[in-house]
Amino acid sequence: MAVYHCPDCGREIYFKGVCYYCRMKAAQERYRTMSGEEVARTVREIIDGIETIQEWDKAYKDFRGLLSCRDIDTEAIAEAAFAKKIYYPPTLYRDASASVRDAMIRLLEQPDCGDAGHLLMCLARIGDGTAVEAIKKFEADPLPWREKLYWSPSQYLMCGDLCLDGDGKTVRLAYEQCYALLPGAEQDADGAVTVASPRDDVCPQCGCKLVDILTLDGRDERLSFLGLEGRLRIPICPNCATLCEKSVVRYTPDGDSSAELIEAFVDENYIGEAQYAELTNTSLVLAGEASPPYFQFCPEDVFTIGGRPEWVQDPQYEDCPDCGRKMKLLAQMSWNTVMDYTEGSLFMQICTDCRVVVLVHQQT
Numbered sequence: 001m002a003v004y005h006c007p008d009c010g011r012e013i014y015f016k017g018v019c020y021y022c023r024m025k026a027a028q029e030r031y032r033t034m035s036g037e038e039v040a041r042t043v044r045e046i047i048d049g050i051e052t053i054q055e056w057d058k059a060y061k062d063f064r065g066l067l068s069c070r071d072i073d074t075e076a077i078a079e080a081a082f083a084k085k086i087y088y089p090p091t092l093y094r095d096a097s098a099s100v101r102d103a104m105i106r107l108l109e110q111p112d113c114g115d116a117g118h119l120l121m122c123l124a125r126i127g128d129g130t131a132v133e134a135i136k137k138f139e140a141d142p143l144p145w146r147e148k149l150y151w152s153p154s155q156y157l158m159c160g161d162l163c164l165d166g167d168g169k170t171v172r173l174a175y176e177q178c179y180a181l182l183p184g185a186e187q188d189a190d191g192a193v194t195v196a197s198p199r200d201d202v203c204p205q206c207g208c209k210l211v212d213i214l215t216l217d218g219r220d221e222r223l224s225f226l227g228l229e230g231r232l233r234i235p236i237c238p239n240c241a242t243l244c245e246k247s248v249v250r251y252t253p254d255g256d257s258s259a260e261l262i263e264a265f266v267d268e269n270y271i272g273e274a275q276y277a278e279l280t281n282t283s284l285v286l287a288g289e290a291s292p293p294y295f296q297f298c299p300e301d302v303f304t305i306g307g308r309p310e311w312v313q314d315p316q317y318e319d320c321p322d323c324g325r326k327m328k329l330l331a332q333m334s335w336n337t338v339m340d341y342t343e344g345s346l347f348m349q350i351c352t353d354c355r356v357v358v359l360v361h362q363q364t
């Protein structure tokens with residue numbers, strides 16, 4: 001495999017062009033360095049261009065950039081989108097006003113509502129007590145539009161990272177605290193997080209050497225929101241993790257872990273030595289400062305601990321294999337952040353009561 005150097009940072013890479021780290025930095029820089037005035041002007045431009053939001057072009061990119069890097073208040077954007085009957089993407093409605101929320105509920109109260117699916121997603125994204133109560137009511141007394149939906153109304157709560165427990169109480173499935181893993185040199189590493197450390201054991205399915213894709217030190221102040229007892233190691237087979245239904249990791253308070261593949265699709269190892277070397281040479285370190293909760297919606301792929309997920313496909317919160325309750329999002333890793341030009345994301349979900357992590361891969 002030929003080795004090249006990134007023209008911006010000099011890092012060794014395996015293709016000609018700017019490396020992932022530099023692409024990510026450049027994309028975020030634009031939004032991070034905007035003055036307050038520029039942010040306000042860009043929000044006005046998003047509002048003026050709201051009818052183009054689904055073209056995934058300027059308005060959409062600016063919206064994501066400002067949501068992820070600047071945590072903007074979306075109330076005025078929600079107002080503009082609602083006035084034009086635009087109900088997608090639901091993140092537009094994160095900070096929608098009570099009047100927009102109530103108007104959405106009234107639309108859903110019409111038996112023949114044609115946008116029920118999208119409206120339920122938006123209500124879930126608003127996710128306040130009134131929105132959740134309305135969704136519960138639509139679940140208990142279904143209207144004719146229910147027939148046309150794949151999910152029941154309460155399942156849409158997952159679009160807002162919520163679910164209901166057995167008593168009908170709201171449970172949050174994602175953390176508001178969010179820390180990005182950023183490119184760093186070895187000397188920056190403080191041991192709070194390590195990514196893709198090589199292991200000696202091999203996958204029984206395909207023979208590929210395993211990696212601890214993520215090792216977290218729960219005693220680090222920044223990670224205290226996770227409620228971990230100590231060090232958590234998450235071993236995966238880098239080959240099978242994308243080629244199976246899911247991986248299940250069980251861990252102990254003293255830092256031991258074991259991994260199990262559920263329904264592997266292949267037994268061939270596609271990860272060559274060079275790719276394994278690239279993966280295990282990943283140098284990501286835990287950011288010193290927290291990022292906004294929607295940092296996954298960045299213009300470039302990122303690796304985050306906590307925060308809100310950006311699903312590649314439908315929301316896929318897993319049931320804990322031991323207690324059956326919905327698991328919580330621990331981390332989302334774009335494969336691109338550890339192996340350049342790979343696709344999809346790995347969603348790591350945790351049940352700290354049962355000490356289980358489940359990993360699911362999603363790809364377009």
Ligand SMILES: [Zn+2]
Binds near residue numbers: 011021022023
């Ligand atoms: Zn670079």
Ligand SMILES: [Zn+2]
Binds near residue numbers: 206207208238241
């Ligand atoms: Zn494997």
Ligand SMILES: [Zn+2]
Binds near residue numbers: 321323356
């Ligand atoms: Zn559990």
